[in-house]
Amino acid sequence: MAPTPKGRATYHHGDLAAALVAATLEIIDEVGVRGFSVAEAARRTCVSPGAPYRHFADRDALVAAAALEVSRRLRAIYLETAAESGSAQERLATVAGSFVRAAARYRGGLDILFAPGLRATHPELRDSTREFVDLLLPSAFEVIAPGEGPATAVALLDALHALARGYVAQLLEGKFGDPDDVAEEVAIRATQAARALVAGYGVPSGHVGEVARDR
Amino acid sequence: MAPTPKGRATYHHGDLAAALVAATLEIIDEVGVRGFSVAEAARRTCVSPGAPYRHFADRDALVAAAALEVSRRLRAIYLETAAESGSAQERLATVAGSFVRAAARYRGGLDILFAPGLRATHPELRDSTREFVDLLLPSAFEVIAPGEGPATAVALLDALHALARGYVAQLLEGKFGDPDDVAEEVAIRATQAARALVAGYGVPSGHVGEVARDR
DNA sequence: CATTCAATGTATGAGCCTCTCACATCACTC
DNA sequence: GAGTGATGTGAGAGGCTCATACATTGAATG
Numbered sequence: 001m002a003p004t005p006k007g008r009a010t011y012h013h014g015d016l017a018a019a020l021v022a023a024t025l026e027i028i029d030e031v032g033v034r035g036f037s038v039a040e041a042a043r044r045t046c047v048s049p050g051a052p053y054r055h056f057a058d059r060d061a062l063v064a065a066a067a068l069e070v071s072r073r074l075r076a077i078y079l080e081t082a083a084e085s086g087s088a089q090e091r092l093a094t095v096a097g098s099f100v101r102a103a104a105r106y107r108g109g110l111d112i113l114f115a116p117g118l119r120a121t122h123p124e125l126r127d128s129t130r131e132f133v134d135l136l137l138p139s140a141f142e143v144i145a146p147g148e149g150p151a152t153a154v155a156l157l158d159a160l161h162a163l164a165r166g167y168v169a170q171l172l173e174g175k176f177g178d179p180d181d182v183a184e185e186v187a188i189r190a191t192q193a194a195r196a197l198v199a200g201y202g203v204p205s206g207h208v209g210e211v212a213r214d215r
Numbered sequence: 216m217a218p219t220p221k222g223r224a225t226y227h228h229g230d231l232a233a234a235l236v237a238a239t240l241e242i243i244d245e246v247g248v249r250g251f252s253v254a255e256a257a258r259r260t261c262v263s264p265g266a267p268y269r270h271f272a273d274r275d276a277l278v279a280a281a282a283l284e285v286s287r288r289l290r291a292i293y294l295e296t297a298a299e300s301g302s303a304q305e306r307l308a309t310v311a312g313s314f315v316r317a318a319a320r321y322r323g324g325l326d327i328l329f330a331p332g333l334r335a336t337h338p339e340l341r342d343s344t345r346e347f348v349d350l351l352l353p354s355a356f357e358v359i360a361p362g363e364g365p366a367t368a369v370a371l372l373d374a375l376h377a378l379a380r381g382y383v384a385q386l387l388e389g390k391f392g393d394p395d396d397v398a399e400e401v402a403i404r405a406t407q408a409a410r411a412l413v414a415g416y417g418v419p420s421g422h423v424g425e426v427a428r429d430r
Numbered sequence: 431c432a433t434t435c436a437a438t439g440t441a442t443g444a445g446c447c448t449c450t451c452a453c454a455t456c457a458c459t460c
Numbered sequence: 461g462a463g464t465g466a467t468g469t470g471a472g473a474g475g476c477t478c479a480t481a482c483a484t485t486g487a488a489t490g
Contacts, residue, residue: 011455012467032332034275039447048469053449055467060249116326117247119388126390158385159408165384166377173334175341193374199418200411226484227438254476263440268478270438 008046017055017065019045024066028108033115038062063112064122070109071128077102078132088142089198092156095136096164097191103168104183110168133157144201156201160194167193223261232270232280234260239281243323248330253277278327279337285324286343292317293347303357304413307371310351311379312406318383319398325383348372359416371416375409382408 056062140153167190271277355368382405
């Protein structure tokens with residue numbers, strides 16, 4: 001009654017979980033998160049519609065797994081680019097910029113990594129980005145005004161994170177035009193904004209404007 | 216065959232479109248965008264499942280209408296808070312902060328206002344926020360370093376927008392804890408970060424760090 | 431008033447999707 | 461080489477989106 005798996009040599013797939021994640025990323029790149037369906041992922045993996053549920057509790061779990069894969073790739077990119085820049089200031093600004101660049105490459109991928117609902121319900125997605133904080137904290141410390149505590153360093157990183165994500169969101173929704181065309185330009189602008197932000201945090205309290213003065 | 220509209224006095228609803236938008240916002244607040252369904256909205260409005268399609272082309276159109284309603288409310292908040300602050304610097308920083316505060320109040324609402332897919336496909340949503348740029352441009356001009364052109368003012372607003380949205384995203388996904396609890400604190404932090412950003416743009420090129428130097 | 435008509439709702443249904451359950455198949459162990 | 465747990469299949473229940481044909485009604489028109 002369940003004899004011939006068609007489109008495949010063996011009855012068992014081998015590594016269905018990974019194949020499903022790959023298919024999911026493909027589909028989301030093509031039709032977006034809303035257009036994605038578990039059934040379609042199963043189809044592309046030449047597997048029955050019920051099979052994915054052996055590996056993922058529900059649709060969201062599969063999407064979350066795909067998002068986690070994206071965050072892994074993002075981390076790889078970070079490690080490449082972070083090493084090359086010189087000063088701590090530049091390193092922080094550069095990371096923000098290359099984050100935006102990565103967004104253009106992984107489009108749909110970042111859509112799910114930052115899909116409002118998913119991150120709220122799947123803590124592991126947040127953990128995966130929190131790791132970046134640890135990697136950057138030393139640089140943040142170097143950069144802030146002397147006399148400021150660790151809270152300020154973390155606040156700076158939160159601000160940078162917010163800034164970068166905001167640019168990514170605007171880029172992906174096409175605010176500046178076709179994402180592929182304007183990605184590089186937006187990345188440069190994000191880098192500049194990040195520089196400004198870092199500079200703002202580096203000025204001793206009360207020196208320029210009202211920077212970083214509590215309340 | 217289609218005789219008795221049950222749960223309602225009259226056959227015609229009166230203002231179904233508005234009622235559907237209200238129901239949509241309600242539902243999204245409760246179960247998120249993914250949990251929302253046109254059918255449920257129809258149910259809560261005591262109307263047949265097909266009725267909404269007389270007013271909205273498809274599911275996304277209804278959600279987009281709801282998002283537009285949210286942006287209208289947001290605008291009202293902006294107009295309240297923007298007037299009271301003194302200097303241009305403080306006005307820009309304050310707007311960023313009150314944006315974050317608004318996010319806590321309209322939770323689900325902002326989820327859809329910033330849902331990746333929606334904004335990409337429904338330009339009217341982007342137009343609604345672009346309006347804010349016009350309102351703030353004069354302040355931005357006041358703030359940037361003397362000698363900088365209008366492009367810099369727009370860049371500053373883009374950066375502020377990115378910053379605020381990034382904080383909203385982090386707030387809503389619970390990065391800092393229960394959104395209701397931490398909203399005020401995060402709003403203050405966003406305001407501070409905005410101050411730092413504004414300060415960074417206000418420093419003449421090459422003065423502090425590498426601020427705003429092209430490339 | 432009586433009639434007509436456009437707008438608004440209803441009923442029905444096709445097609446797709448999610449997720450469940452009982453059963454089939456296979457890799458591995460002892 | 462028999463047993464067993466993990467992995468896949470098939471069938472199906474229930475829900476959703478959206479299209480289509482039909483019912484109802486308020487308002488304009490004669």
